[in-house]
Amino acid sequence: MDLAEPVNVTEVMFIKNPPLLSGLQGCRRFQSSAVGYSTMLLEADSERLFVGARGAVFALNASDISASSALTIEWEASPEQKHQCLLKGKDNKTECFNHIRFLQRFNSTHLYMCGTHAFRPLCAYIEKFVMSSQPEEGRDKCPYGPTTGYTALMIDQQMYTASQYEFRSFPDIRRNSPSPTLKTEDAPTRWLNEADFVGSALVRESLGSSTGDDDKIYYFFTERSQEQTTTYSHSRLARVARICKGDRGGRLTLQKRWTSFLKARLTCSLPEYDFHFNMLRSMFVMPGLTPQDTLFYGIFGLEWKNVKASAVCRFSLSEVQEAFQGPYMENQDSGSKWKEYTGKIPDPRPGTCITDTLRAKGINVSTSLPDDVLNFVRRHPLMSRQVQPLDRRPLLFRRTTDYTHMAVNVIEGLDGRTYHVLYMGTDEGWLHKAVEIEGKLHIIEELQLFDEPQPVINLLLSAKQMSVYVGYPSGVVQLPLSSCHRYTSCYDCVFARDPHCAWNGAQCVDVMAQADRSTLVQDIQQGSKGCENTEYDVVARSRSVRVGDDVLLQCELSSNLATPLWTLDGSELQGYGLNSGFRTGTDGLLIIEARQDQSGLYTCFAVENNIKVPTENPYSFFLLSPRNMEAIYLSLITILGGLCVVLTVVLVYVGFCLRVGNRGKYSLRAAASAYPNCKRHNRNRKHHRNSSQMELKTISSHCNGNGICNGVSKQHNGDIQEGGFLQIVPGEAHSSPNMELPPPAPPLPPTPQHPSPECDFPNGLSATLPSVLRRMKGNSYVLLRQSESESTSPLCYSFAEELNKILEKRKHTQLLPRPDESSV
Template sequence: MRLRTRSPAESARARPMAPLLLLLSCSCAVAAVVGFPFRTPPDLDVTPRVTVLSSGLQGCRRFRSSAVNYSTLLLEADSERLYVGARGAVFALSASDISASSALTIEWEASTEQKRECVLKGKDDKTECFNHIRLLQRFNSTHLYMCGTHAFKPLCAYIDEKKFVMSSQPEEGRDRCPYGPTTGYTALIIDQQIYTASQYEFWRFPDIRRNSPSPSLRTEDAPTRWLNEADFVGSALVRESLGSSAGDDDKIYFFFTEKSQEQSTTYSHSRVARVGRICKGDRGGLLTLQKRWTSFLKSRLTCSLPEYDFHFNMLRSVFVMHGLTPKDTLFYGIFGLEWKNVKASAVCRFSLPEVQTAFQGPYMENQDSSWREYVGKIPNPRPGTCITDALKAKGINISTSLPDDVLDFVRRHPLMSNEIQPVDRRPLLFMRTTDYTQMAVRTVQGLDEQTYHVLYMGTDEGWLHKAVNIKGQLHIIEEVQLFEEPQPVLSLLLSTKQMSVYASSESGVIQLPLSNCRRYASCYECIFARDPDCAWDGAECVDVMTQANRSTLIQDIHQGRTGCEKTQYNVVQRSRSVRVGNDVLLQCELSSNLATPLWMLNGTEVQGYDLNSGFRTGTDGLLIIKAQQDQSGLYACHAIENNIKVAVVTYNVTIELDPTLPPAEPTHSPVVTLPALSTHSSSENSSSKDPHSPLPLLSPKNMEVVYLSLITILGALCVVLGVVLAYLGFCLRVGQRGKYSLRAAAAAHPSSKKNRKHHRNSSSTELKTISSHCNGNGFYNGVSKRQNADAPDEGLLYIVPGEGQTSLNKEPPPPAPPLPPTPQFSPPECDFPNGLSATLPSVLRRMNGNSYVLLRQSDSENTSPLCYPFADELNKILEKRKHTLLLPRPDESSV
């Protein structure tokens, strides 16, 4: 390889990058240690117990059409219909089976002229200049109401439910629907009154509106702006008038994230999560706050971990869990971090009494462009309250009768001072690498007569997490891959009548059962799941809802460990026969992500962490390194979960001498390390078994030193990588000097034009693979592919250099040394000497610090003598290649 010296100008340009690269390397090292950008709370960062891929879904039904962006769902339990709003169309599906062919369709797309005008406004003709359905709700007993963006000119229309057609011409919708498909938006239709919250127009601020019937109301902008760049995510009606001793009014709550207005020493964020409230009976003021809300108040929702300095201030989704009484109402919220490049989510729940207490507390006041707690006199009646029986007794029967001083105070003091804390005073869940987008909650009664909240949460990559709230902490029962292609879950609905969960995305809608208990094949699997929907009946895991007699069912939601002590279960039994000196992999795939493996040899625990033990253990198997005869015996793999040990698989391993192979002769071939194929067993064993090895043995206590050394090496690699990238970037800017090719190398050779012409016609480099007769992988006993045309194409890449030579004279190059003799028969299929086969396991896992790749083994007890060890194959190929000629003056492209 030719190296080019750096010019002084290049050195000067590269010199300022050195501190940046050093900082980058230090950041990489620190990130590896502490887990950039923050540490994870061990009791809140919950791992889903079971992972189910889309190919393994059971009872799954899907709906797709030519439309995209299925963003709006409406479930009608009485009519058993699921209405779906997409881009340019609305569908009516059967709630029991959305894949049925009885789907009804209303096509409602923007005209060509309207799309052209949208493009002229500077909008994207691939995504924005279409009619995205943003509102789809029931209006009355016979009609639905829908609104669409209509290529940045919103329209609304009524739908005849029985005929499923638009019953009227579309009407203006710019005060009811946002212009864009991704603008924050929420809407409710209550008693034929339409309440919406969004940014409706380009030049207006976000606000909350009631558009129908008259009078229409909205939030205030001056002198105090009530909403500051608000992004709405949800709304809910709470009928607080039911059973109210004070004759209170029903209230509508709006949830959003907005730009921060407070000055605080405990946190510093540009955006905060809020809950706003209005009274359903609000009619605005007479003179002051005319056509404005007289009951609007807002307060901050706090979802944080002060001990870790985590403040989740971005509200993404809200689900309202109505209780038996209004005071039992809970608000479940999904929160995220303000850092856009960091994936993290937290789940917090808030109670309605806590929200009411905040709205009864002190107000905030804007003083000198900063908000502080108001300490002055509060007028009577209390500003922002609804019309109660006590006010009616004073002659104030409607909001237009409120005094002007009360309304003026409301205008200037919309923000409350007290923050609303979660019920548990901390999040229920914290997921470090997941962004939740939607959530739905249902209640399930367990066999212990307790009521549990079961949460279904959709992610930004198309996964669904099912979790149960157990004493203020979430246990994720399973994670299910809904869509093969990563895409956000846009909407999520539950139906207890259909026992189904419905999820929509950009590509379609999916319907899944609320639970799938038959997935658990044994009593322990059923109990470990801690799923309130599932229980063990003595023979199988069944759905509790389908069982009339529940007296014999077994369930343990709180601990997930008791009830299966007397049950019988099957253990997989296998045999393995291998030769002395070979590596043996015994697989043990655990179905639970929370289980840890425990290996036993003849009843004694196998220690797989000591370097000289001869074993390596991981979550998918046990690796026996250079097996010896004294390692024969009965190996048993146990899964430990919730402090319960359950046997999974047993191996009867026989390790014996191979009399068919002659003693190995010493070879002088060079030793080559292949990190991509190495299991780190050969080098570690050689250092542990050789008494003259310069490397000292490492005990488990000293492994931390090794980890810190690896982190330092990674930091150095970051520096080297940065230098290489800078060098390549310079090469790409200098024109022809930065173009690398084999032809350029030949053209630069000091030979005649004739030789250069000959080189252009004949110089080439061929990439081929070295294949094996052992299930199509590994090596082919030193025989190249050209000598055996039937050899498969899988295996390792190698370069045939003989066909890319450039000679200085016309004489042919000297012949290569003869190859080893070729077998005269086609070798049969067999296992590798170490018992490995060619297929990867179904799930690859991190091997508890042992970074070797797991390959699935065959269960054959006999191996063919034609399968030679890996080192012998490599030595033969190196011996064959060491006499071949390379390019005399390779270019940088040879690197």
């Protein structure tokens, strides 16, 4: 390796971001003038996070990526190279740049990186974060384009890659350097058919092997289907392929070609609906205690590009091995008709690695394999048996969400069980945290990472730093693996079922930070035990409203999985029909044209896991008759008149003082501000999801066309005073712009029943009354937004606006479909 003088090293200062909101506490960010942070390498020992972007490579502090400065190597294509790229017909805004596609450790002193370099790939070595060699040819190591499917591994200073390397070339799996270089076969049977690679993994199956087995490299991709039969009707299918690390090719047959290449189909489907997810988007490899315990977690999508849906399936290494030990498929008539091969299989078995059994027969390397075995491998790369998920169905099926990348962490709960916690990024910049429980995924939280939607393009975990790193087009985000402080009560902490968190009697704490865990409360399996003796500080508040007014008692649920339950004087409210005088939604209880017999103590409970938990302070109010109202109005007018008289006297006195002697100065601002105006236009306070107080709102029917209501309302700093008359001005609620809905999507299978993100009525009706928490249609325990101002979805109306429509029209509400995502 030729090590030259340092080339083009500078230092980049990190760009500070605005203050983080409560939902993103503990978040750190790194940004620079570069874009496309698609490649990341985490080295726990050196506490360094290396990030490859467009035209630059960065070295960040893994414990805090937002530290004062970050080292960078600028590596951009020259103007001449960009011009040549433009002449080739490529995009001058996206493609004619040097996108870093490969960045891994070469040895103990050097890193190795490759970039597209304006459609002329180059690679180079890095030593002490300095480009230590002149760039070398990277055509066989790196794809030409920034979006071409690509995966690569550096194993024992040998580079294994898989991609479509040139514009019109076939996809290929290669070992590039040092020799011998190997690749896949394309004739007479093409081993890869328009393959789009998403990942690869080394599994050292030689460790502890009793047969002298070799290590394997597994590749994951989606390709055009070769099984054009009545059984396989899909145009593209998900695959797993395998090669042996010690493969050296054949001597004459399959010379410089893999002799161990085999591939099989990965299935991820809902069998009861015959519904298949065929597009593999991402794969995460979870090592086990032994190589045989290795698990593969995959994100699958649909072939339809205009339909958003995702499924998460996991596969075991033993299932993959069984598929490669099963029957082969055979291509007949050199066409697309494939069927299971039933003829004689040569010995040794084609596609296997060199083992002690073969060595005993004098076959020590693949170049010693017989020609009949190699010819069979050339014509039979596809296996007949499909690789089924470990759970025989998806861990999670979710509509309206496209997951892009995933990482998995293992943690031991207080019950002694081992739990897999998944972190999944979406195409719109959300991070979903979920825990696998008995073959199902329970989504713990959904976190919005950015103000504007940006796709997650990379995801890494660090158990040492207790952090998750998210790469996106304009930067990198670092988040803690858990934020237990978000759960403010025992039930919040236990219901979340986060293996990282437990209740210590006073607050929700991180389990890993506690030396004494004997008193901690945690229930991941059921999410319901341990808080039975919790006491609540309940304080009832009284309000008075007029007979005939429409009253909204708000009840904001902190959990997306909870349903509201209302009681009146301790008895559950029964019936919410159109004639009952009550309407309920996830935001609260609407009392329509309040009557005297509806006075009393109203309490809202959150029902989850068959447990009732009071959500807010109980609310008691009593109704006033018109006669009482007249007396109150007269009293108010008398009080206001007296205030006006006092104010007049003060003004006369001040004027007199100013005229006599001018012995001092007196500010009228204080006097004027000390008294409320006789007429005041009140706007509704915005109700945030984290508000600790329940608001009572009345929607008055005594309003004119301009939205000005008769009557007087007294407020102080936005808080409603005791005994005040509350009014909501119709039409002043925050409304969302009207947007045209997308065309109808192909039908998706129904999802199992669980609490609806829309509001459900006990009588089976659903009304368009979404809450702030549920408007994103999440089935997570808690959903946190990046910006508090984004309280409405462009496709949803606010609850208050919808209630006003109900009050104006007095018509049946629109029916909405059942929830469109769930854990399966």
